[in-house]
Amino acid sequence: MSAAHTDAHDHHHDHxxxxxxxxxxxxxxxDIGTMYLIFSLTMFFVGGIMALAIRAELFQPGLQxxxxxxxxxxxxxxxxxxxxxxxxxxxxxxxxxxxxMMIGAPDMALPRMNNWSFWILPFAFAMLLGSLFTxxxxxxxxxxxxxxxxxxxxAGVDMTILSIHMMGISSVLGAINIVVxxxxxxxxxxxxxxxxxxxxxxxITAFLLIAAMPVLAGAxxxxxxxRHFGTAFFDPAGGGDPVLFQHIFWFFGxxxxxxLILPAFGIVxxxxxxxxxxxxxxYDSMVFATAGxxxxxxxxxxxxxxxxxxxxxxxxxxxxxxxxxxxPTGVKVFNWVATMWRGSITFETPMLFALAxxxxxxxxxxxxxxxxxxxxxxxxxxTYFVVAHFHYVLFAGSIMxxxxxxxxxLPKWTGRMYSExxxxxxxxxxxxxxxxxxxxxxxxxxxxxPRRIPDYALEFTEFNVISSIGAFGLGLAQLxxxxxxxxxxxxxxxxxxxxxxxxxxxxxxxxxxxxxYHTFATPPTVK
Amino acid sequence: MSATNGDYYLPDPSPWPLVASLGLFALAxxxxxxxxDVSVAPWVMLAxxxxxxxxxxxxxxxxxxxxxxxxxxxxxxxxxxMGMMWFIFSEVMFFAGFFGxxxxxxxxxxxxxxxxxxxxxxxxGGWPTAGPMGAELIAADTPVTTAGQFSTIGAWGIPIWNTLxxxxxxxxxxxxxxxxxxxxxxxxxxxxxxxxxxxxxxxxLQGYEYxxxxxxxxxxxxxxxxxxxxxxxxxxxxxxxxxxxxxLAVILIRCIRGHxxxxxxxxxxxxxxxxxxxxxxxxxxxxxxxxx
Numbered sequence: 134m135s136a137a138h139t140d141a142h143d144h145h146h147d148h149x150x151x152x153x154x155x156x157x158x159x160x161x162x163x164d165i166g167t168m169y170l171i172f173s174l175t176m177f178f179v180g181g182i183m184a185l186a187i188r189a190e191l192f193q194p195g196l197q198x199x200x201x202x203x204x205x206x207x208x209x210x211x212x213x214x215x216x217x218x219x220x221x222x223x224x225x226x227x228x229x230x231x232x233x234m235m236i237g238a239p240d241m242a243l244p245r246m247n248n249w250s251f252w253i254l255p256f257a258f259a260m261l262l263g264s265l266f267t268x269x270x271x272x273x274x275x276x277x278x279x280x281x282x283x284x285x286x287x288a289g290v291d292m293t294i295l296s297i298h299m300m301g302i303s304s305v306l307g308a309i310n311i312v313v314x315x316x317x318x319x320x321x322x323x324x325x326x327x328x329x330x331x332x333x334x335x336x337i338t339a340f341l342l343i344a345a346m347p348v349l350a351g352a353x354x355x356x357x358x359x360r361h362f363g364t365a366f367f368d369p370a371g372g373g374d375p376v377l378f379q380h381i382f383w384f385f386g387x388x389x390x391x392x393l394i395l396p397a398f399g400i401v402x403x404x405x406x407x408x409x410x411x412x413x414x415x416y417d418s419m420v421f422a423t424a425g426x427x428x429x430x431x432x433x434x435x436x437x438x439x440x441x442x443x444x445x446x447x448x449x450x451x452x453x454x455x456x457x458x459x460x461p462t463g464v465k466v467f468n469w470v471a472t473m474w475r476g477s478i479t480f481e482t483p484m485l486f487a488l489a490x491x492x493x494x495x496x497x498x499x500x501x502x503x504x505x506x507x508x509x510x511x512x513x514x515x516t517y518f519v520v521a522h523f524h525y526v527l528f529a530g531s532i533m534x535x536x537x538x539x540x541x542x543l544p545k546w547t548g549r550m551y552s553e554x555x556x557x558x559x560x561x562x563x564x565x566x567x568x569x570x571x572x573x574x575x576x577x578x579x580x581x582x583p584r585r586i587p588d589y590a591l592e593f594t595e596f597n598v599i600s601s602i603g604a605f606g607l608g609l610a611q612l613x614x615x616x617x618x619x620x621x622x623x624x625x626x627x628x629x630x631x632x633x634x635x636x637x638x639x640x641x642x643x644x645x646x647x648x649x650y651h652t653f654a655t656p657p658t659v660k
Numbered sequence: 661m662s663a664t665n666g667d668y669y670l671p672d673p674s675p676w677p678l679v680a681s682l683g684l685f686a687l688a689x690x691x692x693x694x695x696x697d698v699s700v701a702p703w704v705m706l707a708x709x710x711x712x713x714x715x716x717x718x719x720x721x722x723x724x725x726x727x728x729x730x731x732x733x734x735x736x737x738x739x740x741x742m743g744m745m746w747f748i749f750s751e752v753m754f755f756a757g758f759f760g761x762x763x764x765x766x767x768x769x770x771x772x773x774x775x776x777x778x779x780x781x782x783x784x785g786g787w788p789t790a791g792p793m794g795a796e797l798i799a800a801d802t803p804v805t806t807a808g809q810f811s812t813i814g815a816w817g818i819p820i821w822n823t824l825x826x827x828x829x830x831x832x833x834x835x836x837x838x839x840x841x842x843x844x845x846x847x848x849x850x851x852x853x854x855x856x857x858x859x860x861x862x863x864x865l866q867g868y869e870y871x872x873x874x875x876x877x878x879x880x881x882x883x884x885x886x887x888x889x890x891x892x893x894x895x896x897x898x899x900x901x902x903x904x905x906x907x908l909a910v911i912l913i914r915c916i917r918g919h920x921x922x923x924x925x926x927x928x929x930x931x932x933x934x935x936x937x938x939x940x941x942x943x944x945x946x947x948x949x950x951x952x
Contacts, residue, residue: 149673158673240670242739245719249677256685260692288696295688302684305750313742317735318668347750351757358892361695363882365791366761369779371884372791374769381757651670 149650157252160244161650162229163546165251169226170539172254174615176218177532179262181608183211188570188604190587191597204587205273206265206289212276213293216393217300218258220531224396225250225307227538228335230546232311234641234648235329237320237657242313250307257299264289264296275585277386280367280378284359291360294353301346308342311335320640322659326420329639330413333420334399337427338392344431345388352381376441383434391430394526395423397494397534398465401487403639404541405469408484409476410636415468422461422468429458439510448507455505459498466495481634482556486537489564490530497525500575515585518578524571533563536614543621544629548647551621559617562610569603669731676719683711720910727927728919737926744930748937751900755941758896762889762948770885788812790884810878812886815950818865823946825865826901829858830939833908833932843922845915852912855935859905866898893949900938907931 149155159165187207190198199207229247233240241247265271269287272278283290315336319328328336356378358364365371367378406413413419435443435451443451469491478484500522504510513519536559544550573596578584582593589597620626629646640659644652687708693701726732732740766787773792774785780792790810813819833855839847870891873879881891911931914920920928 155673157678158675160671160673239668243743245671245674245677246743248674249680252678252681253684256681260685260689288692291692291695295692299684299688305747309743309746309750312746313739316742317739343746343750344753347754348757351754351761355758355761355888355892357695358881358888363880364888364892365882365884366765366888368791369773370791370793371882371888372770372773372789373765373885373888374773377761377764377769380764381761384757384760 158248160240160248162233162241162244162247163648163650163652165241165247166226166229166231168251169222169229172251173219173223173226173535174618176214176222176258178611180211180214180219181611183207183214185604185608187211188601191589192601193598194589194591194594196588199587201587202270202273205275205585206271208585209272209274209276210261210265213261213272214258215527216276216389217297218254218261220393220527220535221304222251222254223535224335224338224393224531225311227331227396227400227535227542228311231542231641232314232332232335233318234644234652235332235639236315236318236323237640237653237659238314238318239651239653241310242318243310246306247310250303250310253299253303253306257296257303260292260299261296264292267292277379277382278353278356279382280356280359280375283356284367291357294357297353298350301350304342304346308339308346311339312343315339320653320656320659326417327659329399330402330416330419331396331399334395334402334423337423338395341388341392341395341427341430345385345392348381349385349389352378352385355381376438379438379441380435383437384431386437387434388427388430390523390526391426393531394494395426397490397531398423400534400538400541401469401490402465404483404487404537405472405491407541407634407636407638408481408487409473409478411472411476412638413468414471414474415464418464419468422464425461426458429454429461433458436505436510439507440514452505452507456502459502462498466491466498477636481540482551482553482560483537483541485557485560485564486533486540489560490534490537493525493529493533493564493567497522497530500525513578515583516578517574517582517584520584521571521574521578524574528571529567533567536560536563539614539618541634542641543618544633545641545646545648547621547624548629548645549621549624549626550629551617552626555613555617555620559610559613562613563607566603566606566610570600570607571603573597573599573603667733667735669726669733669736671722671726674719674722676715676722679711679715680719683708683715686711724914724919724927732924732926737924740926740930744933748933751937752941755893755896755944758889758893759944759948762893765885765889788886790886793884810883810887812879812890813869813873813877813950815946818869819946819950822862822865823942825858825862826939826942829855829862830936832858833935837928837932840915840920840925840928841922845918849912849915852908852915856905856908856912859901859908859935863898863901863905866894866901890949893945897938897941897945900941904931904935904938907934 149161150158156164156168159168186199187204190196190204229241232238261271267287267289269289271289272283272286272293274282274286274290278290278293315328315332355364355366359367359373365373367373367375369375402413402419433451433455435447436455439448439451480488500518504513504519504522540551540556577593577596577600580593582589631645632642633646634642640653640657641648643657685708686704690701690704690706690708693704770785770787770789770791773779774783783792788810832851836848836851836855839845839851879890880887882888883890908931911928914927
């Protein structure tokens with residue numbers, strides 16, 4: 134570790150080993166952020182290939198590409214990998230890179246723990262993916278791991294459970310680090326109500342993670358003891374109840390969906406003002422709306438289980454509580470639109486992605502409202518309508534916000550502009566193929582096509598063909614994304630200025646592009 | 661040799677997080693092998709445990725040295741305090757999941773099971789219950805309508821003594837803290853020693869109760885939902901007491917070696933907070949598992 138060397142543009146001694154050891158042992162928030170983002174992108178492709186296998190199977194009725202057992206494994210793994218491997222680490226990567234720079238801190242508050250949060254993940258996902266190669270195959274119960282399905286199955290299910298434990302440790306440690314960094318590392322003058330909205334949404338997301346992930350750990354622990362140690366939590370013969378698993382799981386699961394979307398709201402709230410050349414409209418109401426959504430997320434979980442049988446009072450409570458979420462979410466959408474009102478708008482790639490997020494996420498939000506209505510949900514439950522709904526919020530909301538964020542901050546990180554022409558091409562291919570893939574699934578669901586089934590009735594064929602074609606287009610378009618990133622990182626493009634974007638405002642735009650290895654050695658002054 | 665940025669201490673690159681991840685991976689992988697009857701499982705788990713122990717000595721050793729070298733100023737200290745506070749909150753949520761399971765099973769699931777005649781006619785619910793089929797009968801796969809025979813551990817025997825022991829240990833650790841603040845090292849060591857002894861006494865009594873439950877009462881992890889909630893709640897609590905007692909023992913050794921100052925002793929306080937946390941969880945357990 135003595136092989137320290139000092140870069141020309143680094144103002145401080147940074148004792149970092151070279152080569153692979155730099156990445157294995159780093160305590161630097163930028164290095165760790167980069168590793169998170171590369172990991173996320175890798176998992177995005179791993180999960181994406183699984184999605185393409187699913188769409189290939191569904192290209193026509195009958196069984197042709199994969200057998201039903203593997204199909205079930207693929208739907209399960211696709212979800213687990215995209216949620217825990219692509220979206221969550223992706224947002225943590227952005228948090229690592231940006232939060233210290235946005236609040237004027239030298240690094241994250243607990244740098245060694247930061248490294249540990251990341252390095253748990255490759256091991257956890259090695260274990261999860263390894264489950265596919267065990268006797269009995271990977272988990273095939275859906276990512277929700279409902280008992281009693283998940284009480285069956287072989288060693289692959291145990292590997293899934295233990296990998297979820299590891300991901301949980303990683304998430305909780307990472308979230309603690311983010312909360313502590315935001316609460317304790319702000320530069321003088323950076324009051325809470327002056328923080329960029331991305332920081333605010335991450336503060337609340339981190340709170341949700343600390344509160345929700347341990348509950349998931351408890352749920353899968355009960356699953357493990359039911360499987361191997363003779364407990365009867367989910368077995369009615371011993372007085373247990375499989376529905377108990379669903380309650381505990383969704384008590385985690387619903388905050389989890391806001392963990393997956395709140396940072397996206399933060400990203401959109403950074404991008405839209407920049408390219409509208411106006412400050413964000415209704416900053417305070419954005420903060421309170423985010424907190425409101427976080428609070429409501431803990432009292433709506435059973436809307437995922439309207440059809441399992443619940444007392445009527447329970448169904449009504451969870452229905453109305455769920456519909457309430459539309460209020461703070463509506464505040465946000467209104468504020469983004471009002472920010473653009475009379476703005477001097479330009480449509481660079483990040484802005485295009487942000488606008489698509491606002492528009493497409495709202496579609497997903499509205500189909501969510503439909504699903505919140507109990508009698509309607511009795512029909513929609515477990516159909517492709519649900520699949521369409523959550524891909525509008527998770528792909529068009531979370532993933533596309535991260536793509537927009539990548540274009541927005543990549544020039545700051547690499548010091549080089551990406552190719553605007555290719556970026557826009559990537560945007561339009563992604564947006565068009567996304568809608569080709571997922572819009573028809575609304576119709577399939579309303580017509581009654583169930584999810585997680587490898588075969589379907591002939592009447593569903595046309596929309597499935599369209600959806601599969603869209604999926605392959607969507608997948609191929611992402612290769613262009615990788616190409617654009619590599620091009621920008623290799624540094625052949627135009628140099629980026631410190632501010633990068635004409636309308637950009639915030640501390641991260643005051644330092645040079647790329648920023649020095651340690652950014653704010655002495656805290657900046659915030660007016 | 662670290663970069664001191666402003667007044668906030670930033671550590672050098674460290675190998676310990678990677679070692680910790682490796683140890684965790686071996687431990688988890690070994691555990692999967694264990695429950696699936698792979699013969700090398702104990703060795704893999706042992707390797708994982710040894711790697712983790714090695715990591716703890718290494719990582720915590722570095723932290724202790726840095727702390728004693730005065731690298732952690734008040735600003736860093738606040739980070740540690742907040743970090744520990746949120747970590748304990750995450751632990752609270754972990755236990756909340758198991759308490760939630762207990763309330764749901766006892767107040768909703770079991771009564772519903774007793775009300776319906778679709779599954780086991782004549783099952784009359786109630787609490788404690790081993791469920792409609794009872795422990796041995798689940799294993800034998802023979803449906804009958806009476807619960808398995810088992811007795812529960814009364815609240816006013818060993819559990820009330822254990823409650824008093826843990827509450828007393830919370831008091832003694834607080835007294836030790838006062839002595840530390842007054843820089844009375846002898847008092848500090850004596851009261852901390854008493855706390856550690858009380859912690860291990862609790863664990864001994866809890867182990868004795870478990871043996872009694874398994875050997876004489878017919879109460880096991882497989883005794884339906886009562887056995888499951890009883891042993892999982894008290895078991896995870898006991899596991900946390902074990903960790904807390906080991907932490908306090910390490911802190912005691914550090915005190916004997918002359919670590920900590922009256923105005924700079926976060927390590928001590930973190931251990932004390934953790935100890936108060938396991939104490940509080942026990943009070944909840946005593947009320948909802950043993951008394952009610």
